[in-house]
Amino acid sequence: MPELPEVEIATRNLRAWATGRRLVSLEATRGTAYVFRPAGAASLARSVVGATFRSFERRGKQMLVRLERDREPVGLLAHLGMTGKWLRRRAGEPAPRFSRARLALDDGHVLHFVDLRLFGRLRAIPGARFDEVAEVASLGADPLVDGIDAGRLAAAFRRSRLPVKVRMMDQAILPGVGNIMAGEACFRAGIDPRRRGPSLRPAEVARLAGAVVDAMKDAIAREQGPEIAYVEEGGENPFLVYDRAGERCPRCRKARIARLVQAGRSTYRCPRCQR
DNA sequence: ACCCGTGTTCGCTG
DNA sequence: TCAGCGAACACGGG
Numbered sequence: 001m002p003e004l005p006e007v008e009i010a011t012r013n014l015r016a017w018a019t020g021r022r023l024v025s026l027e028a029t030r031g032t033a034y035v036f037r038p039a040g041a042a043s044l045a046r047s048v049v050g051a052t053f054r055s056f057e058r059r060g061k062q063m064l065v066r067l068e069r070d071r072e073p074v075g076l077l078a079h080l081g082m083t084g085k086w087l088r089r090r091a092g093e094p095a096p097r098f099s100r101a102r103l104a105l106d107d108g109h110v111l112h113f114v115d116l117r118l119f120g121r122l123r124a125i126p127g128a129r130f131d132e133v134a135e136v137a138s139l140g141a142d143p144l145v146d147g148i149d150a151g152r153l154a155a156a157f158r159r160s161r162l163p164v165k166v167r168m169m170d171q172a173i174l175p176g177v178g179n180i181m182a183g184e185a186c187f188r189a190g191i192d193p194r195r196r197g198p199s200l201r202p203a204e205v206a207r208l209a210g211a212v213v214d215a216m217k218d219a220i221a222r223e224q225g226p227e228i229a230y231v232e233e234g235g236e237n238p239f240l241v242y243d244r245a246g247e248r249c250p251r252c253r254k255a256r257i258a259r260l261v262q263a264g265r266s267t268y269r270c271p272r273c274q275r
Numbered sequence: 276a277c278c279c280g281t282g283t284t285c286g287c288t289g
Numbered sequence: 290t291c292a293g294c295g296a297a298c299a300c301g302g303g
Contacts, residue, residue: 003281034298061282082282083300098301118299119282135283160292171283180281242281264295266280 002061002080004144004176005219010086011058014065014111017088018053022106023067025049032100035115036122041101047074047124060139060175066128075128077136081119087112139175144216148174148209150202157197157205164200164208165193166263177212179265180242181219185211186267187241187251192274193267194260241268249273 002010026049028041036044051069058064065076087096089110095102101113101122113122130136141149156173157164168174168182177185186193188211191204200208222238237243240250245259245268255272 006281079282082280116299116301117280117282121283162293166293169282178281263293265282 002082002084003178003181003216003219004058004061005181005216005223006085007058007061007063007080007176008144008216008220009223010080011056011063013088014053014063014086015056017109018105018111019055020053022052023049024104024106025102026104027102029100032118035100035113035118035120039124044076044122044124047126048076058176059136059142059145060171061178062136062139062175064128064130064136073128075125075130077121077123077125077130077133078113079121079135081115081117081121083117084113084115084120087114138172140172142175143177143212148212150206150209153209154200154202154205157200159197161196161198163194163262164191164197165267167197168208168212174212176216179267180239181212181215183242183267183269184215184239187211187270187274188215190273190275193262193269241270244268 026045051067055066063078067074098114098116099112100115103111165182189207244257249255249270251273260267
């Protein structure tokens with residue numbers, strides 16, 4: 001699931017499902033301790049059970065949940081990892097496959113934190129002081145909430161010789177950008193993902209910044225709609241180049257999309273359109 | 276059987 | 290000191 005668009009949708013869903021609701025109980029599935037690192041599921045439950053959900057905010061791929069118990073704020077920091085998602089079920093319904101935590105609400109619903117690969121995280125933040133948490137404090141400006149400052153992005157590219165596509169996934173530079181969005185943005189901007197950061201001209205950086213926002217907005221709009229998420233049952237691949245090795249480029253319709261590996265991750269590019 | 280994977284972190288190296 | 294790299298984390302799907 002999770003890059004910025006999926007986390008944005010998850011945040012909107014939870015906002016609609018749980019704002020103003022009281023958390024009745026939190027149960028973890030046996031053997032999933034590290035989802036609740038470092039303090040464990042019991043500690044998380046002690047911190048948040050009985051509290052009322054007040055707000056849900058996304059920053060990059062992090063979800064910041066604010067609750068309140070006895071007038072005291074308490075935070076919940078949630079990250080979906082590679083395969084995480086939030087699903088809502090009625091109490092008593094069978095848990096979805098790979099449900100790792102169940103958060104029962106006072107309206108008869110249960111929120112399931114579902115995560116096949118177990119790279120996701122749920123963690124209590126005392127006093128909801130998120131800015132004291134390194135994973136949050138280190139994030140750059142959010143591309144959707146704050147917009148992308150092309151000048152700052154250009155400065156960041158100048159600072160390292162990493163390939164642009166790899167550099168874009170640095171959460172301190174473009175929080176929320178992951179492997180798919182980075183590759184899609186390079187394609188949309190017509191930029192070869194192997195280019196070194198310092199080689200980009202200001203106009204190219206500006207194009208890339210716009211492409212990141214466009215790719216994310218398109219992905220969010222799609223997931224708002226009726227379509228099933230990619231990798232879910234029978235979902236059509238909604239991306240322009242991601243996972244399309246060997247197919248014709250959707251832009252030039254001539255060259256075929258090539259797959260390459262950068263920093264251990266797959267990148268897809270059109271050899272003709274991306275220079 | 277074997278390879279792959281929408282993310283992050285840690286240890287090693289030059 | 291630090292940027293960059295590869296492995297590790299864990300597990301199912303193709």
